[in-house]
Amino acid sequence: MSLRLRFHLLTLFFFVISAVPVWLSVRTLAEGIVEQWAVRYAEKQVLYDKERTLQPILREVALARQLANSQYIREWSRQPDEAGATRHAVAEMESFRQSFQDHNYFVGLKGNGRYYFNNAQNEFAGREYRYTLNPKQPKDAWFYDLIRQGRDIHINVNPDPELGITKLWIDVLIRDGSEIVGIAGTGLDLGSFIGNVVEEKVPGVTSLFIDRAGAIQLHRNQALIDYGSVSKRPGERNTIDLLFEDSADRKAIYAAMKLLEVQNGKVVTELVNMGGKRHLAGLVYLPEIDWYEITLLDLDVLLPFGQFSGIILLYALSLLGILVLFNMTLSRLVLQPLGKLDAAMALVETGGQVPASLDQQASGEIGSLMRRFMQMARTVTEARHDLEGKVQERTQALDRLSKTDSLTELLNRRGMSERLEAELVRMAREAWPVGILWLDVDHFKQINDQTGHATGDLALKAIAGIIEAELRRYDVVSRWGGDEFLVMLQPAGAEVLAALGERIRSEVASCRTVLDPAGAIVPLSVSIGGALARPGEDLDSLLHRGDTALYAAKAAGRNVVRLAAPADELTPA
Numbered sequence: 045m046s047l048r049l050r051f052h053l054l055t056l057f058f059f060v061i062s063a064v065p066v067w068l069s070v071r072t073l074a075e076g077i078v079e080q081w082a083v084r085y086a087e088k089q090v091l092y093d094k095e096r097t098l099q100p101i102l103r104e105v106a107l108a109r110q111l112a113n114s115q116y117i118r119e120w121s122r123q124p125d126e127a128g129a130t131r132h133a134v135a136e137m138e139s140f141r142q143s144f145q146d147h148n149y150f151v152g153l154k155g156n157g158r159y160y161f162n163n164a165q166n167e168f169a170g171r172e173y174r175y176t177l178n179p180k181q182p183k184d185a186w187f188y189d190l191i192r193q194g195r196d197i198h199i200n201v202n203p204d205p206e207l208g209i210t211k212l213w214i215d216v217l218i219r220d221g222s223e224i225v226g227i228a229g230t231g232l233d234l235g236s237f238i239g240n241v242v243e244e245k246v247p248g249v250t251s252l253f254i255d256r257a258g259a260i261q262l263h264r265n266q267a268l269i270d271y272g273s274v275s276k277r278p279g280e281r282n283t284i285d286l287l288f289e290d291s292a293d294r295k296a297i298y299a300a301m302k303l304l305e306v307q308n309g310k311v312v313t314e315l316v317n318m319g320g321k322r323h324l325a326g327l328v329y330l331p332e333i334d335w336y337e338i339t340l341l342d343l344d345v346l347l348p349f350g351q352f353s354g355i356i357l358l359y360a361l362s363l364l365g366i367l368v369l370f371n372m373t374l375s376r377l378v379l380q381p382l383g384k385l386d387a388a389m390a391l392v393e394t395g396g397q398v399p400a401s402l403d404q405q406a407s408g409e410i411g412s413l414m415r416r417f418m419q420m421a422r423t424v425t426e427a428r429h430d431l432e433g434k435v436q437e438r439t440q441a442l443d444r445l446s447k448t449d450s451l452t453e454l455l456n457r458r459g460m461s462e463r464l465e466a467e468l469v470r471m472a473r474e475a476w477p478v479g480i481l482w483l484d485v486d487h488f489k490q491i492n493d494q495t496g497h498a499t500g501d502l503a504l505k506a507i508a509g510i511i512e513a514e515l516r517r518y519d520v521v522s523r524w525g526g527d528e529f530l531v532m533l534q535p536a537g538a539e540v541l542a543a544l545g546e547r548i549r550s551e552v553a554s555c556r557t558v559l560d561p562a563g564a565i566v567p568l569s570v571s572i573g574g575a576l577a578r579p580g581e582d583l584d585s586l587l588h589r590g591d592t593a594l595y596a597a598k599a600a601g602r603n604v605v606r607l608a609a610p611a612d613e614l615t616p617a
């Protein structure tokens with residue numbers, strides 16, 4: 045995998061692993077902000093609703109109290125069947141009817157169980173006595189339950205089947221001293237009350253009212269209202285358990301209700317789930333009517349979390365931008381120089397020259413790496429050139445050695461053959477006459493045998509020196525093998541051959557430098573055969589004729605020179 049691909053994958057990896065915590069932290073932060081905001085909102089809303097709800101109810105409660113405490117009503121309740129007291133009481137009730145908000149009233153008397161009611165239309169004028177309450181009738185249980193409970197004020201949503209109406213009833217006990225003698229009050233139209241107070245006016249905000257048992261008293265969904273809760277057993281009530289699916293939420297709401305009882309005026313907020321959505325519930329206790337108001341804020345509606353997605357998008361874009369910039373910088377500072385370095389290395393590998401500008405393009409560590417590479421490449425190139433030079437030298441030396449005789453340091457047979465071949469070619473081209481002298485030491489075996497091999501070597505070296513000394517600058521001598529020497533002369537003529545051969549023969553014969561182990565002079569002599577190359581003659585033929593001439597010299601008694609005649613007959617020198 046290339047470095048570039050690895051960097052891209054790494055970038056992607058960093059992007060993902062950094063986006064996850066950022067997403068989570070922004071989400072947590074946003075949720076925190078939403079919650080804080082919602083708590084404030086809920087607190088304000090609850091207090092506002094409390095005032096809005098309480099004012100009309102409290103006004104009705106105050107009026108109902110006055111009615112219950114009215115002198116006429118109390119006297120009447122003492123003697124409920126007395127006609128005068130009844131007339132006065134009805135007149136009193138009618139005057140209150142004008143003042144109540146919905147222009148209706150009711151009074152129930154414990155003494156005779158009679159229930160009086162008139163409405164805004166004055167429908168029951170002269171017929172205010174509507175029916176008689178019966179403690180055995182479940183529909184009338186509310187009356188007896190309230191008297192038994194002895195709660196001076198009670199607000200209750202209850203259908204009245206006798207009257208065919210459902211109202212928010214405000215019930216106030218009529219007391220005669222300590223004795224409860226009846227209940228007076230008024231009813232508010234449930235529909236309009238719900239419309240005014242609990243209907244959802246702001247999207248995502250709903251209010252409901254519950255009593256101290258958690259029974260729902262007012263809710264915009266009237267099916268959830270726990271009608272006539274005062275007369276129900278706990279299990280029969282429509283409580284907040286219907287609203288909150290999580291038992292933890294229910295427990296939290298009941299705990300908040302308990303707390304509010306002792307911390308009057310405070311607002312408690314709880315996060316709850318309702319219908320699978322997050323809501324913030326704000327609770328407040330209304331001691332005047334012994335109810336709790338719950339305001340529910342749908343957080344997803346009021347402050348959708350989606351509004352924070354812009355932050356995430358911005359983060360993602362800026363992170364992406366930074367990573368792209370990082371990649372571009374990385375590419376410019378690292379990857380591109382490394383690519384050039386790689387190409388330069390490949391060039392050096394194949395013996396090419398590194399461009400001199402390579403190290404000027406990068407700085408820092410990469411620049412340092414390039415400069416070191418350049419230095420190394422120069423060293424390698426120099427070493428290679430040096431090595432090539434040495435190899436060439438050694439090759440030439442080996443070549444020289446392969447053509448040189450180690451004892452006399454003259455050309456050997458191979459070296460001499462090459463020279464002769466070349467000279468014969470040159471001779472053919474330039475009419476440059478070539479001649480050879482072939483020398484053989486006389487009785488050399490005897491010298492070896494009598495004086496030793498080392499003395500034989502000395503003799504060979506001495507003869508080589510004599511020949512070299514006699515030759516002209518441009519003549520070449522070689523040790524042809526064993527005790528034989530071959531001299532090439534150029535240019536050469538018969539006289540030169542004869543003269544040079546004779547001089548060599550004579551010098552060797554007069555040599556006094558080679559001594560045997562006993563210090564005696566070893567007498568030396570050579571027989572010499574000479575031949576002049578004929579135009580177009582090859583080397584074998586020339587050598588053959590030289591050898592024949594040498595053979596003739598040997599045959600003539602040795603220590604003589606014989607030249608091959610042009611027509612192959614031998615002539616004495």
Ligand SMILES: Nc1nc2c(ncn2[C@@H]2O[C@H](COP(=O)(O)OP(=O)(O)OP(=O)(O)O)[C@@H](O)[C@H]2O)c(=O)[nH]1
Pocket residue numbers: 451484485486487488489490492496497498499500501504525526527598602
């Ligand atoms: N010391 C010494 N002897 C050599 C060397 N190379 C060859 N020889 C000897 O040279 C002798 C050559 O002898 P031949 O060519 O057979 O005969 P010769 O004794 O020279 O007799 P003619 O040539 O007939 O005069 C042999 O005994 C070889 O062993 C060498 O490098 N050093």
